[in-house]
Amino acid sequence: MKFFDSLIDTVSDLFSSLEQKSFDKGEPWKDAGTNQVIMRRDTACELEGTGFNLVTSREISDGITVIGDDLGDIKDNRSFARISIVQIEDIGDEQKSYNLIKKIEYVKYHCFPDGFMMRSTSRSHKEAVRVSKTAVKNGIDFRSVGSLLINKYKENPAVKGVRILFITHPLANYEAAEKAACRNSEIAETLNHIMNSINFDCDTCNLKAICDEVEGMKELHFKRTN
Numbered sequence: 001m002k003f004f005d006s007l008i009d010t011v012s013d014l015f016s017s018l019e020q021k022s023f024d025k026g027e028p029w030k031d032a033g034t035n036q037v038i039m040r041r042d043t044a045c046e047l048e049g050t051g052f053n054l055v056t057s058r059e060i061s062d063g064i065t066v067i068g069d070d071l072g073d074i075k076d077n078r079s080f081a082r083i084s085i086v087q088i089e090d091i092g093d094e095q096k097s098y099n100l101i102k103k104i105e106y107v108k109y110h111c112f113p114d115g116f117m118m119r120s121t122s123r124s125h126k127e128a129v130r131v132s133k134t135a136v137k138n139g140i141d142f143r144s145v146g147s148l149l150i151n152k153y154k155e156n157p158a159v160k161g162v163r164i165l166f167i168t169h170p171l172a173n174y175e176a177a178e179k180a181a182c183r184n185s186e187i188a189e190t191l192n193h194i195m196n197s198i199n200f201d202c203d204t205c206n207l208k209a210i211c212d213e214v215e216g217m218k219e220l221h222f223k224r225t226n
Ligand code: SF4
Pocket: 190, 193, 194, 199, 200, 201, 202, 203, 205, 206, 207, 208, 209, 211, 217, 218, 219, 221, 222
């Protein structure tokens, strides 16, 4: 799976000039096991922005990268981005890889870090987080939340490595992060079209711009229609 690799490079470049801290996967934060509601009066901070996964077969070692303040240091509401770079085994079957991408997409709906309420919708890459005062008092940080999330991704044996970027830096380019999230969705949508379509007419196809840009897309559609 290499269709998202150039986007991974783009995203890595986006934040390379900002100070960042990287951690190995550590002790996971407690999983509340179910959806929680954190009331406004119990809220330490709210983070609002973009969250998405980039799937690859490149080797990725488990870890967490924090660009900007960690949870205990955030005193106000912030713009935010969460980008998970997920290594899957090279299955060599695009249909199976595509199904795997969809499964990976749903991991975030089954992860409930205690005192860290994540909200997002399945049709959008918008992601918002509310962090409770109690969780901050108990030492919640991105490393422990990320470690829990990595464990959830890796419940699927086809997931081999995960690096999660948490971005809260005031100077980060969140607009560009959102654009990358949109491009990620477009590539996934094009893959879906290729998997399900028997029509092959690039001149009239509204996905042509993506196929012209992402190496291997057209070849994949040719392969499936021959
Ligand atoms: S290969 Fe051509 S027909 Fe297939 S999705 Fe891409 S542009 Fe459309």
